[in-house]
Amino acid sequence: MEEPKYHLTAVVKSRAENLEDFDGPLDIILQLLSKNKIEIRDIQISLIVEQYLAYLEARKRMDLDIASEFVTMASHLIYIKSKMLLSAADQQEALSEMELLMKSLEERKCKHALEQIQIGKTYLAARNEIGLGLFPKQPEPLRKDERYRYQHDARDLLKAFAMIAARSEKLLPPPVSSFEGIVGKEPFPVTKKAAQLLKSLVSRGVQKFREMFRGNRSRSELVATFLAVLELCKLKSVFVEQAESGEQTVTFLKMPDETKMEEQT
Amino acid sequence: MNELERAIEAILFAAGDPVDTARMATVLDCDPDEIHKAAQVLSDQMAFDRRGIRIVRLGEQYQMCSSSEMADVVTKTLETRKPPKLSSSLLETLTVVAYYQPVTKTYLEQIRGVDSGYSVSSLLNRHLIEECGRLNVPGRPILYRTTPDFLRTFGLHSLDELPEIERMSLETPPEQVPEQLAVDDLPGAAP
C-alpha cells in the first residue's frame, strides 16, 4: 500500500526555533501535530489537498483505501483547524480530537496487521497436523564421565596449603620433600667419613675437633663429619674432651666393631 | 554410511531434543556445512527407505523423531495421544508470535484486540512458544518467541517458509491495563 507523500514549507519546529520543511505522509503530519512539533495554524490544508490530487493524477487511478483514509484525515484536519481559528478556548477540545484521530489511526493499523496475520494463520492451520505424528523422545541418560578437564596452576597447591596452615593454627608436619638434601639422602656417607677420620687419628693420635672439618667441601660433608665423630664416640672408638684453652680435642682409643659401622649406611 | 553420519545419528538419538548444528560441528570438529550435508543425506535416506525413524531440520537444528506413518502404533504402544489441533484463537496468537517475535503479550494483544493471557500460557504449556528475555522498558515485560517444536509441529524447516505478510510497526503504548480489553478470547475462561 503506497501512500501519497506531502511537502509543506516551513512548518516543523526545529531546535533553533526556525521552521523547517516537511516531507511525508499524512499520518506523520498528524503525529507531529499531536506532539506539538507542528502548529495547526501553519498548515495549509489547501496545499495538502492540491498535492493529493496531483498524486491521484500521477497514479491515474483511485485507490479506495487511501482515498477513504485521506478523506477521514483531511476532514479531521479541517475540523481541528476551523476550531482553532474560532477561539482559543476550543483548543483543548481540538487537541483531544487530535488524540482520538491518532488512536483511530493506530486502530486502523492494528486491524490491518490482524488481517495480514490471517494469511499466516490460514497457512499454519492447513499444516496443523503435519508434525503431530512426529514423536520425539526423551533424552538418553548421560553416561557420566567425571574425568577432570580443567587446567590449574601448580601454585594453586601452595595457596591451598596456606589455607590449611592458616586454619589449623598449628605447625603442619613438613612434607618429606622439605628434608631433601638434609637427611633424606646421604650424599656424603657417614661411614666413609668415619673411615677417613680414623685413618687420620691413627696416624696423629690427637686432633683438634675443629680441624676435622678442614677441607670439607659441602654442607653434607660437614654433617657427615659431625655425625661420624658422634658415632665414633658412641662406639667408644674416640674420646672428645675440652682442653684448658677451651678447644675441643679428639683422641683415638680403638678401632670400632666393623658390623656396627656398617649399620650406618 | 560414513563416520560423520554415524556420529550425527547417535547424537540426535541420544539428545531427543533438537541439537544445534554448530554444537555438533564443534564436537565433531568439522564445518557446519558438512553437518548440514551429512544430516541431509541421513534424513533423505531414512525417508527413502521409509524407516520408522526420521530426521527433521528445524532452522539451525536437527531432531530425530518417529515417522508420522507410524504415529498410530506409537501412540497405542505408549498409551499417549496425538496432541489435539490448535483452536482458532491459539492459532491466531501463535501466528502473531511467529511473525512479530520477539514480542510482548501487550503488543500481541494490541494487534489481536483481545486479552491473550490464556492463549499465551496454553502455547507455553505446549512448548510451541517460549520466553526469551525481557523488553528493556518500564515493567520489563517478558518477550516470547516460537520454539523448534513449533517448526516440527507445522512441518516447517525454518521461519522463512512462512508466507510473507505486511508487518505493522505499532506505537507501543505504555503497558496497558487490560481492563478495557478484558474480553478474554475464551468465553468462560475466568482467571
Add this chain to the structure above:
Amino acid sequence: MNELERAIEAILFAAGDPVDTARMATVLDCDPDEIHKAAQVLSDQMAFDRRGIRIVRLGEQYQMCSSSEMADVVTKTLETRKPPKLSSSLLETLTVVAYYQPVTKTYLEQIRGVDSGYSVSSLLNRHLIEECGRLNVPGRPILYRTTPDFLRTFGLHSLDELPEIERMSLETPPEQVPEQLAVDDLPGAAP
C-alpha cells in the same frame, strides 16, 4: 525393511525405555515370535551397518540406544553444564595427598583438621587420586596417591616439579603468633 520392522523401529525409538515383546505383539497384532524375529533382523542390520543407533535385547524386552562406539561424542554434545571446577576443600585435600603421599584418609584429616571423606571420594571419581595399597597398621587403612591425570591438570611432568613449600607457608601466619613468641625474635623488644 518390512512394515513390521518399520513399526518396531518407530516404537522402540519413541519409547526410549525397554519395551516388552508381548506389548509390541499386541499392538502390532502378531505373534511374539515374529516380533523377536523382526527385532533381531533390525538389530543385526544396525550392527552390520555400524549405525549410530543399535537395538539390544534385554530378556523379553528390546531397547534402542545410541552406539557405544559413539559414547564420547554423544557425551560431549549433550553435556550442558561443564563439570564444576575443584572447590577449595577439594583442592586442599588434593594438595595434602600430593605432598604427603602415600597417605591415609585419617592422616590427611589430621592435617586438614576436617572430615574429608567426601573430598576423597570426589577426587577418586575425577581420577585425580587413586588407591595404592594399604598401610601395615591395625585396620590396614587405604593409602592414596596422585594420578598421572593430576600431573596433567597441574602442568607437571613429575612429582619432583611440585612447587617447594616455603617455610612460611608451613607456619602459622605472623598475625596469629602469640605475643610472647613474636617479640622474642625482635632484639630490644623486651616486654
